[in-house]
Amino acid sequence: MSGYNRFEQAVGAALDRFPRAKSVVETTYQRMNYHLTNRGGFDYELHEDAELVPTEELVGLESEAVTRFVGFYDVCPWSSDMDHLLVHELDDTSKADTGTHADTATIVSLSAEGTRRLATTNAWNYQQGSRLQWHPAREEWVLFNDLKDGTAIARVVSRDGDAVVTYPYPVHAVSPAGDEYLSTDFRRADRNSPGYGYGTLDDESLEPADSDGIVRVSLGEQGRTVTQDELVVPLSELIAATETSASQDRHYIHHVLYAPDGDRFVFLHRWIQDGIRHTRLYVSDTAGNTDCLLEYRYLSHFCWLDPERLFLWGGTESEGRGYYILNTSTGEISPVAALAGHGDGHPSVSPDGRWIVTDTYPDRARRRSLWLYNLDTDERVKLGEFLAPFGFDGPTRCDLHPRWSPDGTLVSIDSTFTGLRRSYVVDVERIVS
Secondary structure: OOOOOHHHHHHHHHHHHOHHHHHHHHHHHHHHHHHHHOOOOOOEEEOOOOEEEEHHHHOOOOOOOOEEEOOOOOOOOEOOOOOOEEEEEEOOHHHHOOOOOOOOEEEEEEEOOEEEEEEEEOOOEOOOEOOOEEOOOOOOEEEEEEEEOOEEEEEEEEOOOOEEEEEOOOOOEEOOOOOEEEEOOHHHHHHHOOOOOOOOOOOOOOOOHHHOEEEEEEOOOOOOOOOOEEEEEEHHHHHHOOOOOOOHHHEEEEEEEEOOOOOEEEEEEEEEEOOEEEEEEEEEEOOOOEEEEEEOOOOOOEEEOOOOEEEEEEEEOOOEEEEEEEEOOOOOEEEOHHHOOOOOOOOEEOOOOOEEEEEOOOOOOOEEEEEEEEOOOOOEEEEEEEEOOOOOOHHHOOOOOOEEOOOOOEEEEEEOOOOOOEEEEEEOHHHHO
């Protein structure tokens, strides 16, 4: 559940127009409840049929008191054979947790063979990392973002850390076939959504909206550097379709995600006007023919159930906030009744298409919850609760961001319940089998 009653939710909604005041009220309220409910030294609780282990121990390594995390919920840290897991490692935790992006993150592969440090990057954030992921078409390659002369780029290295190829645009989403990727300007995130950019925005203005947006980039073949790219969704076209007086610099694109068959993708067009964030959900084919599916300020996270349907948190003005299933071809949208009352989370569908795993933001007692939902039976299972200590908030917060393993028996999460940002794995095999 969301962890807040209807009165609390109504107060939160009323304060949406005053984000700074809302942050102060919410933090004060949480601190009061935190001290009332966490006197027993709570760190986490887990379902009796689930098991939690640090990621290092999963592959037979000794657990280390080092800051390590995966990043966003839409990328899988496991290699296809499940022998290796990718994480970001921060050497200087006291400095790194200030949220500054001058710090360097190390790309690490964990396996029974040991801890292998493959590369370093300065293009990372706490929410999405460096978009670190395995190359869909080449199992021995690792793809991530980095900076070159202050400009965001994409790099590919081998499992041994050898440089393979560099691309001139940062990765936002990679096609399932691994033949192309979609790129956006992370400087716009710096301007409008701190915590999702790379800290590269300077005093100069952003690119004009007619030359900015979603760029499709070919990944080429056999590691060959290519410059073939195309601006498939100009930001100017999205702005022209809205009725807003917000400046072009206040528009940006978020959460780009390919459909499972790679023929289409969805994304959020957001803009900020008078302190309020507005959001539209779009679907597009790879040629850039877009269709606005929903407009609702609370639209946020989603995953594809199949090439047609999205499982999303958001809704409509008439139906209100919650989890919904949306047909991206017909526009039909239906609420997920079993999850009514759940707050915003990060949903992912299991490899067999039967289960959704999702999380929550901290409740009044600073606890994040982890849930399973069965798409066939409407059954929901609470996997656990995890303490979200103060000090990990705003751009430096640590969402659980649950992600499935390729075989659907494990869930990867990031958490700070010990006071240190760490990567963990929850074994859910006895529940989902």
